[in-house]
Amino acid sequence: MKKMDFKTRCQGWAFKIRRTPVRYCVLALALLLVTLIWIYPFFWMVSASMKTTTELFSKGLDLIPDQFSLDSYYDAWIKGGFSDYFMNSVVTTIGAIAVVLLRCSSCGYILSQASFKGKGLYITILVATFFIPHGTTIIPVSQISTSLGLMGTRIGVILALAGGGQVMAVMLYKSFFDKTPRSLYEAGVIDGASFPRIFFSIMLPMSGPVTATVTILTFMNSWNNLLVPLVFMMGNPEIKTLPVGMMAFSGAYATDWAGMAAASTITLIPVIVCYICLQKYFISGVAGAVKE
């Protein structure tokens, strides 16, 4: 399907539409209208970021700017400090992904392949705390982090984002490794590979799809999280991430709509691009919650 050139694809669509009953074509048109209205806020955001604030205030609904201008991006990136926020978000998110992948894959592997006393209990407790939200644990987490000297540090934010149950990721890995054949492990043993070697060079590389799903979900959660960085950065504005930076920016420049829209676009572009390219991993990650 992907290899087809545009013309063949259009012909395919035309054929499909011609064979579809009229009422379904009407349905598709109605859905098209609804979905376009659905994502209107994003069109509005991008359009606002390229207008001047005066133009934004004078003519409301017209999405095409009189004059395309990228000044607001410059303002937000340089003057608004979004270049720093962006880098902080990137570092924090990559850190959180690395920690989550390591802890969840190794744990899922053991829970699947090894048998030890208390395994059932371990899983039960893990699953039971699935629902506990950050909001109820943030006060002790901030106290524990303060006493460990992690408050106001990047490592502190990364660990708090990657900490907690991460039940979904552990379970995704566990059910993946449940399906891998025993003989793979035995082959590794015969070849003389050590336990960690078997895991890192045979098992982990095989779990690509799960790793992709976990990476993307962690990316989304860390990039978008507000509460954890907000609490951790109170003492140290240097490590502000994009959502926290946005709060500061909109507090200071509430009337600079074009600037706020540009800053918003800068923040959303990485997640949206990643979502468009890797959609199926997003979807399978979310769908896992209901199937389980």
Place this chain on the structure above:
Amino acid sequence: MKSSVSKNRNLAWVVIFLLPNTILYFMYTILPAILTAVYSLLDWNGFQSAGEFCGIQNYVELFNDDIFLTSLKVTFKFMLFAVPVRFLVSMLFGLLLNSRKCLFKSFFRTLLFLPVVTTGAIIGTIMIMIFDPSHGPVNIVLEGLGLIDKGKSLLGSYDTALYTSAIIWIWKWMGMSLIYWIASLQSIPDELYEAAKIDGASGFQSFMAITAPLLKPFAVIILLLTIGDSLRVFDILLTLTNGGPFYSTETIELFIYHTAFTDRIPRLGYASAAATIFALFFCVVAIVQSAFKKRGGE
């Protein structure tokens, strides 16, 4: 059968492999959950290094605190409005996008899911502009249609702020429930529909006889997940209204945050008592879910 991994020489590795997860889980979930309950019994402002034991004083005060009682009410009002709407809207889209004749369904699904991946704090910022009483597109359209008075601030008025925020929250998360519905609908085998068709059943008949009963267990799970989500609403409200006007959008989670971190004199013990009560809500949801699962298993 005991697997070879569990042999003694590997036991050390088992422990080492479990360690990172166990430490992070203990440090950021188990210990904090216990400490929240302990803190809730302390009289402790944020400037002291430790609090003083005061028994259930915090709980007594909470239930006499109008702001807390309001936040309880706001949390339930939000849930009672937002959960059914998100549930039904996503079900409708799910059924439409699951029908085999629907054109371009993956395209529509992509667009409807888009807000889910975006940053809540950013959505809050954009929506403040989109719902701006004098220049925002929503007011321009609604005033043009004569549905609201000129200059009515939907997010700034006491009577509409909560519902407007709820609609924005529904918009942001609907795509998530949509995926749940589509995943559930796809678990119904096609053969059932084909058999019904051969028997001469209409689309509506096969919906009532096949789809509805088979979806029921999924619907309960989706409902519970949505309730859990609605209790957790935080970043959108913080950036949209920060709990205002006059506490009309101050949910429990915002109350905890404000009490513990942004009030002039932060009160950690008091906020922890509120967090303990808040955690009980999630326990209820979890208990209902496991009870339901058990019943389904029998």
